[in-house]
Amino acid sequence: MTTNKIKVSIIGSTGYVGAELVRGFINHPYAEIIHLTSQTFAGKKFSDVYPVYRGVCDITLSDADPVQVAKDSDLVITALPHGVSSKTVPVLLDNGARVIDHSGDFRYKDLATYEKSYKLTHPHPELLAKAVYGLPEFYRDELKDAKLVANPGCYPTCSLIALAPFLTKGLIKADSIIIDAVSGVSGAGRKSDLAYAFCETDEAFKPYGAVGHRHTTEIAEQCKFLSLKSGDANVVRSVTFTPHLAPFKRGMLATVYAKPTELFAGVDSDKINEVYQEFYNNETFVRVLGNSTLPDVKSVYGSNYIDVNGLYDAETDTIKLFSVQDNLGKGAALQAIQAANCMFGFDEDTGLKNMVRGV
Amino acid sequence: MTTNKIKVSIIGSTGYVGAELVRGFINHPYAEIIHLTSQTFAGKKFSDVYPVYRGVCDITLSDADPVQVAKDSDLVITALPHGVSSKTVPVLLDNGARVIDHSGDFRYKDLATYEKSYKLTHPHPELLAKAVYGLPEFYRDELKDAKLVANPGCYPTCSLIALAPFLTKGLIKADSIIIDAVSGVSGAGRKSDLAYAFCETDEAFKPYGAVGHRHTTEIAEQCKFLSLKSGDANVVRSVTFTPHLAPFKRGMLATVYAKPTELFAGVDSDKINEVYQEFYNNETFVRVLGNSTLPDVKSVYGSNYIDVNGLYDAETDTIKLFSVQDNLGKGAALQAIQAANCMFGFDEDTGLKNMVRGV
């Protein structure tokens, strides 16, 4: 571990993910914020946009160009739309910064899947192979020396943490995976949009993007990699995924359905729990609940934790897996800080461990 | 149609279902409330318990015994716990009232399934065959002369309306049904319970009763009956069902996953919509949304409507069906009034059609 502070900049710092990155880094003992950029609010203070930060983070928002930002920083975190990141990130890398990107532009290994999912031509496909998928629980070794980290999507993180133990051990059938998921409203970002107005969202609940949501292919590709660890016989090619919008600000739940393979003969709820306990035994941020307890999004609010558990439905021979996270926490900004800790050799829970709230 | 007012009494009138029954009947042109009973609040006015009803329904709550209530009423609606209904309802029937019961005690045709699901011995199993399952869209002919109506559970109504067209036509595989559902907090009833306190429920979301919820077998039995209409080859024996608790007061959504049969070769989202359109063409309260629109619980708030639509996910050959209702409306009290309209020969939408709210 080093105690020299790393210089961190955030490009696109005034969205909800950007603000959560600021919250994380001001509580981080080994990081110092250099640039917070914003096209819309350049010249204002960060605390003018988020009054909650008055006296806490009064940095002036800048419109510094990526070259300068990169030169001034050890780590640049980009919270930009897809299609924009793919053009900005190479500039940052060329100017010496290490980068964690929050868009979908570097999350895929398969170019065709990316281009089909995002309906874009990638200007730098050569970077896909170099980018590390920023899920520390699966890729922490690769993160150590990564120049470019693709922070996973919120739904993929929640789904993959739930599925990983069973995929890597070949315990569920590759073609049986259904993910029914729910997100809080902050997942839609900080914007003026009638669809996310209080009077349209409160006391409401609905599915959206119910076929073809971009995170579907991201989940499927990572499921494929996980399932390959159990051999070639049971490889995931696709998953069924349905997101829903719920009337809370932060939080995400995935309820996952899958069929056991023959390797998992005799499965019951206890055995599902044991698989989780064993697989995540050494993980700080994945909390395997006790046998009878199911996760609640409120228990991970504002944190980097992700709580999981599962049950077996003998009537229909179905495994049910449940995972909850904060969509802005483990689902976005705080996971990026966890990845940064891996990249710069800090303890992985630095600045993150105690970030919870009881009420 | 008759214009003589029917005499209606409600046993257990101060829970949320009871209160919603009151709301429905005071807006019903052909019904008159006779008794509102309450063990806890007898002697008080209904509007003392629900101040919103001051000047609107100031009936004094009574502790009249079932014999008297039955003798004074054409229709008695019971909003009692299971195990209590099974003892009270026979008394009501013996004393000449027609009855709509809200518990699980008369919803099953198969005694063993009831007794296993509710862990009770039924004191009057002979009534199971006589009870009509109060889903007017499927059983309106039987409702006309019914003495005893078992009002369906909220989750079963929501699930069965979504599934019925596909089951009766044999378009989905009987063993592939997964129902992922969400309820508002009023589904837990009106009670002092920390689990449903504002600070424990707001900004929260969680699964509960995720294996073995009683509504699972109720859904399965009715699915069986519906599937038998398409022949003996594809009969539903069980379903996978997972309820969740969401931070809104009223409302329910079911997201249903199923695999198409060969009869549904060439399925796409348009064809799913067509099946719905055709099946529910003449139904006032089942609203089939346009092709691209998915249901939102807010659109059925306070009403007897249930909105449905479906999509086909070609990647995984999966049919997704969506239905939303108000758990206290179509999911409970207002559906009981719809059933009462069938029982007494009123137009089925009497008093219910315009009960909606835009904001």
Place this chain on the structure above:
Amino acid sequence: MTTNKIKVSIIGSTGYVGAELVRGFINHPYAEIIHLTSQTFAGKKFSDVYPVYRGVCDITLSDADPVQVAKDSDLVITALPHGVSSKTVPVLLDNGARVIDHSGDFRYKDLATYEKSYKLTHPHPELLAKAVYGLPEFYRDELKDAKLVANPGCYPTCSLIALAPFLTKGLIKADSIIIDAVSGVSGAGRKSDLAYAFCETDEAFKPYGAVGHRHTTEIAEQCKFLSLKSGDANVVRSVTFTPHLAPFKRGMLATVYAKPTELFAGVDSDKINEVYQEFYNNETFVRVLGNSTLPDVKSVYGSNYIDVNGLYDAETDTIKLFSVQDNLGKGAALQAIQAANCMFGFDEDTGLKNMVRGV
């Protein structure tokens, strides 16, 4: 009473007030909707904008000009911005329609106060004297023959109903009135605005427009008229008023502070309640709660009721008055229907009495 249906049109029908007017009129036995106009959504169905109305109100939104709308209608209700109403309403009147307007343009008798409050020059000041302030509890006689009714602001209605008995009897000091009020988010209207986004409004609470809110002068002018009924010695010239925004969709509370005059020597909480009971004895929609009960906005949700009560604080010789209403109900659209009932000779509670909801 007449049973011929009146022909009603709504100009600006797709805002929240417009939608609530639709809800009211489709439940009104003696009204028929002719035109629903919308600049933004002309050509679409009303139920395309508010899916909750599918099958309930599928009228096509029109861009008919005011002349045509007036000629086709007995009553036109305008839900337009101030400054627009003052130009449109005269056209409607000239073409034979009676009008209820929801803007501030015709609420004042004093032109200078209007022009100062709204920073506008009134194009038709001659109409101010002719317009009737649409608070039926105070002006129902004038409403009978009114051609133009200015529907009161939401805060003024809530404040004036709380204050009226005490002002008209000279029981409170004219210069001591402080109104601390709270509105639900729907008061801001249906629009894309970050300030009213779910993530900005949920779990939030704040004052706004805390000095100079336009409703201040509207309240003051009406308080003046009410206070003049008790003589010239204690006339209200101004009031202190502070609105707040609260995280609920519909509802409004006014907490009013005032000092008793010598006429109210010996005041206590019982006497305050008696004043209310006596003054509102014959009013259907003003509900005076029992001595110990304070109003809650939830009790008037979706209704035209306004609940009031008051207490005396002997420690500081202060009278506290409380009133709650639905800001879209008694505070806007449903009060307009109450006024329309007065205008057209229907029972004042026609279509409104049972419009309540318990949960």
Place this chain on the structure above:
Amino acid sequence: MTTNKIKVSIIGSTGYVGAELVRGFINHPYAEIIHLTSQTFAGKKFSDVYPVYRGVCDITLSDADPVQVAKDSDLVITALPHGVSSKTVPVLLDNGARVIDHSGDFRYKDLATYEKSYKLTHPHPELLAKAVYGLPEFYRDELKDAKLVANPGCYPTCSLIALAPFLTKGLIKADSIIIDAVSGVSGAGRKSDLAYAFCETDEAFKPYGAVGHRHTTEIAEQCKFLSLKSGDANVVRSVTFTPHLAPFKRGMLATVYAKPTELFAGVDSDKINEVYQEFYNNETFVRVLGNSTLPDVKSVYGSNYIDVNGLYDAETDTIKLFSVQDNLGKGAALQAIQAANCMFGFDEDTGLKNMVRGV
């Protein structure tokens, strides 16, 4: 400053205030939790009661008696009901611990006022003179050596911070103070009570305890002390206070009305702001907003900050002051930690400064 960790115990640790104390102390670099006691949950882990703390605070809850707790601890924080604290705290003091108490039992200097307000006979009135009122902004010198600190009530903290600059300088009339305040639901504590159930509290808003709320006399006594600093001519004897319950979990706003004295001739909004700026210039946790900005409870969520600002209403010669805090933060647990920092010689913002959240 010392870097030896102080030993802290919390008696009554599983209520919302207790849980917030835990959150604060696990993030405190110089404190170590020794005992967390609970009568209800002794033997369970703290994280069994609050699953959010799994892996973060898994301390086993104890039923250790106060003698033992005191002997093991440098600081004991009691979160007990009034009437219980007055008996427990002396035991703790006698056994060598310094104590911060959260009840009303030690907040008053005047015994009669306490006994009248709480309807109790105080068993240890001699302690009232020794107890320090734990508002560091006013009493930080006294806190340094305090053995017993009475943590202020939530409403008093919010009200007094708003009023202090004007009282101490004699700028507002002593008999003109009206405090209209709003609390989130967590203020009612963690308990099973229908009144605070989600379905009763969501989409609701109401006054409560509108005359005679206990915090009224606590506010008045402290206002008296503050006003005495400006001389004997304008001493506060009583205040008008009205609390309301709002549908959010955490947060509190006070809107305060007062009349300027002659000393404040020429008052305008800018001058009010200047008084605040000057008075709180060196305070970390009192944030004086810019001239045009009014406080929002969301900006202090989860923090120890309290935001203030004021306006002058020239029409009625009224000063309006606004303050917001988190009722569990600056209004309870986090303020206790601020006081503890004073008591033990740490920087006053230790462990508290960065505890904010943007979304």
